[in-house]
Amino acid sequence: MAGTVSSVGKSSVSSIGTAIRDRRRGLGLTLQGLASGSGLSVPFLSQVERNLAHPSLLSLEAIARALDVDIDYFVGVPTPGQIVCRADEHDRIELNSPVIYERLSGRHAERKMEALRLIVPPGLEAPMVHREGEGFWYILSGTLEMCVGKKKFELHAGDSAHFDQRHPYSMRNIGDTEVRMIWVGTPAIFKDG
Template identity: 80%
Template structure:
């Protein structure tokens, strides 16, 4: 099937379906009839509250007159490879320095960052959905995870469910350099 112009890849699958449907002037009911899927299901898919199976996505694509790649595309090479001299600093109002190591493609599920934590920093205890992985490159970091406290040194790592409250403190005199990998992705472009 031919690919339609104006693909909305940054909107995710649900947003791309909604954008294409609206661009064609179709109602959810009309899309449901053409795809043999239910209106409630399609509504959830468009709001990214449900994920369509490959067969459902194929039916939606057919009903909207596009190929399945309209909704699911392979990231371009420049979105996959990150070179050592291409630091992508994320500007935040924070004493911690955040540098993106992961790609920037819209469908990514995880984020990989290099963090530089200054001496004396005490981060608030938080929790969120998904998994977290920390790897200490240099320095010493105190981590609170639930009601336990750990000291992490260069070469140490921790992999945890981020629904448990967690926080960190750099009680040392040197900055801590660490890798943080987490799901879901937290910084959107």
């Protein structure tokens, strides 16, 4: 591959530029830092990230090295194990909590959202919290009381809530049985890939 100067195909360029920008930002790198690590200019990298320039394979290799990934990170198709999570493969996330958290989302490291199944014991009340991003809650069974800001909602099986989690929120299982629910949120909160 060394010495190859062909450009990456146009159909994949927009996803490549976005992937480069997201990886760079995820590592806390500036464009100048990426330029220093790759030997490419800041203006060129800026154009690549905005899909105004098409990197050659050699440029893409230099960018990949600077971002500590293989070139396949930008042009490879994810493996089925990174895309599909079978019913018997859900990872339990150990948090030292009475709530059971099981990951439903894919296993690729750069995912931007998280999908979890939560099992909340009867009577459990979680403290008021807030975090960046959106949250979507879907109740599978049981009765959950949610407070978002000063608003209180009672959610039953089949109900859902979707809100900006920068607003303080809390939850409480007010029923006699466990609450089973799906939570989907951005950004991803468990980055162990």
